[in-house]
Amino acid sequence: MDDPSQRLLRQLLRRIPAGNLKTTLEKWGRLTAAQWRTIDFTQTKSSIVQMLALCAENEFTMKHITELEMMYVIDNPNKGMWYAFQLIDPEADSQSLELTQFKEQFKSHLCELVRHVSVKIKKHTDEAVWIRIAWGDSYSRPNHLKPTYIVHHLQTPYVFVTGLSPKQRPLVSQALVLSSRYHAIKAANLSGRNLTAIRDLLMKQYQQVFPTRFPSPLSERNQSVSNPQIEREHAGHKENRLQMASETFGDGMLPQLQSSVYKLETKFRDRANQTMTEREEPFKCVVKFASTNLLESLKLCVSSGIASTPVTPLLSSIPLKGRNYFVITDNGPAPSSQMPLSQN
Amino acid sequence: MGKRDVQICFRFRSGTPDMEQHRSSGARTPLNSALVQRRSRSKSYRLSYRSCLGAPSRLGLTPALTARRLNTSRRAPKSHNISEKVSVEQLALLLKNEWKLSYVTPLYRFRHTQMRGYSRQLSAFIAAEKHQGLAVDVEAAQGSFRASFSVIQGMTETDDDAETILIQIHSKSSFPGQDEPQRALWSGWLTCVYGNPEYLNSLPKDFTCLPLFCSSGSEVLTNAVKSWFQLTFDCCFGPLEISHTSLQWLVALWTNCHAECNIQHLKMIWSVPVMPPLQITYTVDGRDAWELWNSVRRDPQEEGEGGKDEEEETGSNIDITEVERFMQGLKGHFYRHFRLDLSAGSLKQVSTALGLAKCNGRMKISNSKYMIATLTLLTECALLKMPM
Numbered sequence: 001m002d003d004p005s006q007r008l009l010r011q012l013l014r015r016i017p018a019g020n021l022k023t024t025l026e027k028w029g030r031l032t033a034a035q036w037r038t039i040d041f042t043q044t045k046s047s048i049v050q051m052l053a054l055c056a057e058n059e060f061t062m063k064h065i066t067e068l069e070m071m072y073v074i075d076n077p078n079k080g081m082w083y084a085f086q087l088i089d090p091e092a093d094s095q096s097l098e099l100t101q102f103k104e105q106f107k108s109h110l111c112e113l114v115r116h117v118s119v120k121i122k123k124h125t126d127e128a129v130w131i132r133i134a135w136g137d138s139y140s141r142p143n144h145l146k147p148t149y150i151v152h153h154l155q156t157p158y159v160f161v162t163g164l165s166p167k168q169r170p171l172v173s174q175a176l177v178l179s180s181r182y183h184a185i186k187a188a189n190l191s192g193r194n195l196t197a198i199r200d201l202l203m204k205q206y207q208q209v210f211p212t213r214f215p216s217p218l219s220e221r222n223q224s225v226s227n228p229q230i231e232r233e234h235a236g237h238k239e240n241r242l243q244m245a246s247e248t249f250g251d252g253m254l255p256q257l258q259s260s261v262y263k264l265e266t267k268f269r270d271r272a273n274q275t276m277t278e279r280e281e282p283f284k285c286v287v288k289f290a291s292t293n294l295l296e297s298l299k300l301c302v303s304s305g306i307a308s309t310p311v312t313p314l315l316s317s318i319p320l321k322g323r324n325y326f327v328i329t330d331n332g333p334a335p336s337s338q339m340p341l342s343q344n
Numbered sequence: 345m346g347k348r349d350v351q352i353c354f355r356f357r358s359g360t361p362d363m364e365q366h367r368s369s370g371a372r373t374p375l376n377s378a379l380v381q382r383r384s385r386s387k388s389y390r391l392s393y394r395s396c397l398g399a400p401s402r403l404g405l406t407p408a409l410t411a412r413r414l415n416t417s418r419r420a421p422k423s424h425n426i427s428e429k430v431s432v433e434q435l436a437l438l439l440k441n442e443w444k445l446s447y448v449t450p451l452y453r454f455r456h457t458q459m460r461g462y463s464r465q466l467s468a469f470i471a472a473e474k475h476q477g478l479a480v481d482v483e484a485a486q487g488s489f490r491a492s493f494s495v496i497q498g499m500t501e502t503d504d505d506a507e508t509i510l511i512q513i514h515s516k517s518s519f520p521g522q523d524e525p526q527r528a529l530w531s532g533w534l535t536c537v538y539g540n541p542e543y544l545n546s547l548p549k550d551f552t553c554l555p556l557f558c559s560s561g562s563e564v565l566t567n568a569v570k571s572w573f574q575l576t577f578d579c580c581f582g583p584l585e586i587s588h589t590s591l592q593w594l595v596a597l598w599t600n601c602h603a604e605c606n607i608q609h610l611k612m613i614w615s616v617p618v619m620p621p622l623q624i625t626y627t628v629d630g631r632d633a634w635e636l637w638n639s640v641r642r643d644p645q646e647e648g649e650g651g652k653d654e655e656e657e658t659g660s661n662i663d664i665t666e667v668e669r670f671m672q673g674l675k676g677h678f679y680r681h682f683r684l685d686l687s688a689g690s691l692k693q694v695s696t697a698l699g700l701a702k703c704n705g706r707m708k709i710s711n712s713k714y715m716i717a718t719l720t721l722l723t724e725c726a727l728l729k730m731p732m
Contacts, residue, residue, distance in 0.1 A: 266681070268677055270677070276635070284629040284632050285626065285627060285632070285677075287625070288624070288625040289624055291620050292620045296619075300618035306618070306684060306688040306689075308683040308685075314681055314682055315683075
């Protein structure tokens with residue numbers, strides 16, 4: 001086993017937490033039963049050393065190691081920073097794109113653009129196409145230690161990317177556009193650590209609540225009053241708030257978004273403060289909302305009254321438009337295709 | 345000790361009341377429970393800080409508001425070229441670390457001239473503690489510790505303030521003859537900047553008041569240093585949190601400095617109590633924050649009336665109402681966009697290019713020019729929080 005493969009394997013084994021190592025290797029299935037028995041999974045360091053020895057024995061190449069890495073990443077996608085992109089201006093036949101066509105075209109386009117590049121494409125069970133790219137250039141072989149992962153759901157215009165540097169972005173964009181039969185690609189202004197969360201948010205794969213004229217079913221959700229003699233003064237308001245919060249943000253398990261950034265460049269308007277209101281320049285500020293589950297926090301803010309209803313479009317745009325980076329000017333939200341890749 | 349609702353009025357006798365007499369009589373026959381007597385070694389009794397603020401109470405008058413709060417009006421921070429007075433290395437150390445704040449009660453029989461003796465005693469104390477099986481850093485476990493006390497000259501402005509003391513703990517390197525300067529494992533300093541002169545003067549002669557204690561380094565060493573101080577000088581340490589009001593003061597004071605020194609940005613971190621907790625970071629451009637601050641400083645009633653003299657006066661003094669108007673302006677702008685009232689949350693952290701302050705009692709000074717103003721505020725907080 002050559003040196004780069006060993007390095008990648010070592011890095012990968014260190015990355016995989018001890019609990020997942022056994023299951024991942026089992027799934028990989030390339031070790032024989034006898035070799036399997038020799039590895040002691042309780043000791044991390046020694047198991048790594050044993051693994052290295054076994055892989056050398058089996059003469060695994062880079063191809064096998066990258067296969068293992070890809071399998072691990074597909075099963076644990078919620079690490080690293082993912083950025084969402086959207087393909088726009090579809091051609092007539094973009095919906096009927098077949099997997100094999102897409103695979104061939106993407107590979108050929110990317111190899112045309114970059115001299116030394118290693119591309120691996122795999123289709124996952126849930127209709128997502130996973131692409132792993134290791135970048136090289138005219139002078140060096142592909143660097144497998146810093147791969148880029150791309151996830152594309154074929155019948156949708158959404159693409160999720162992680163580990164992509166600004167220099168590589170135009171290459172990937174062009175390859176994607178050409179192979180998927182759209183005309184352009186733009187940043188969707190959505191990013192997060194949790195791939196499943198941003199995917200669910202964009203494609204609305206979580207429990208939606210629809211406006212209803214009769215919110216009384218909600219009373220089942222509220223804790224029922226034990227004493228019927230007690231009348232809750234604010235019961236109606238509370239139900240309304242809860243209904244509005246659910247309509248805006250959804251119900252059940254909400255996608256785990258971590259943050260939302262607003263770049264405000266609006267004028268300062270305050271009736272009590274004449275000086276600032278007469279000012280011509282905008283009041284520049286940046287507001288960042290952060291939480292372990294941002295949508296859950298915002299929903300609770302609305303239902304508890306901390307945020308007034310109706311929910312302001314700035315906050316409701318997060319689930320509605322599936323974005324978490326906004327530039328707000330006085331003329332309405334500015335379209336921002338410029339998203340810094342090095343956020344957070 | 346609750347708030348008083350009843351106001352008892354006594355007639356004044358003509359003639360100037362003799363402060364000395366009244367003070368001693370107040371000490372022996374306390375008129376109200378606000379006076380706290382400390383059982384100290386010396387016979388004379390010290391008056392509590394709060395009773396000094398509420399001077400009329402000793403004469404029998406009960407003030408309508410118990411004076412147990414921060415000053416409502418402060419001098420606007422002026423740029424102090426402190427680098428001219430304080431040594432460069434010491435200043436660099438003060439600016440380098442993020443400090444954990446505590447308050448200290450006055451030290452009994454602390455002498456600025458016995459720095460060497462204290463260094464030896466503290467080193468011995470820490471060695472003894474280590475011997476008793478105190479958990480120590482792995483890296484420092486090889487050598488023993490060497491403490492050094494020094495005085496930071498030049499930080500005090502008035503005669504009442506005691507000179508700042510700097511304490512550093514280095515590890516004695518196991519290889520003798522190393523020329524490179526040792527990095528301090530632990531640093532701490534005690535200071536008093538513009539402390540309340542009435543209170544400082546009311547202390548008996550043997551007590552030195554350095555109420556603000558800043559430490560940076562391992563918790564174990566901090567506790568060792570505190571224990572030594574408590575044993576040697578019969579004092580008391582306690583955690584000093586920076587209250588919401590103090591953080592708002594820092595917002596205003598630092599923004600006020602933008603005219604002379606670019607604060608770059610005003611960053612505030614709020615925490616909203618929902619589950620899971622929501623953190624809101626509100627960063628305002630430096631210049632825009634300063635313009636908003638300026639616009640709330642001019643009293644709307646006085647606009648157009650005040651001449652140049654009045655402007656001079658208002659310029660140098662900042663009132664709490666102006667601070668509140670500034671915060672209201674910032675919160676209002678936020679509300680207009682997000683319809684979320686920041687008052688429902690709590691202000692946790694404030695930072696500008698001049699420094700950083702967290703509500704859990706951590707602060708960092710990044711610019712030496714305005715640090716006197718920051719330290720004045722923190723000294724006041726420490727004096728107020730002291731149980732004495």
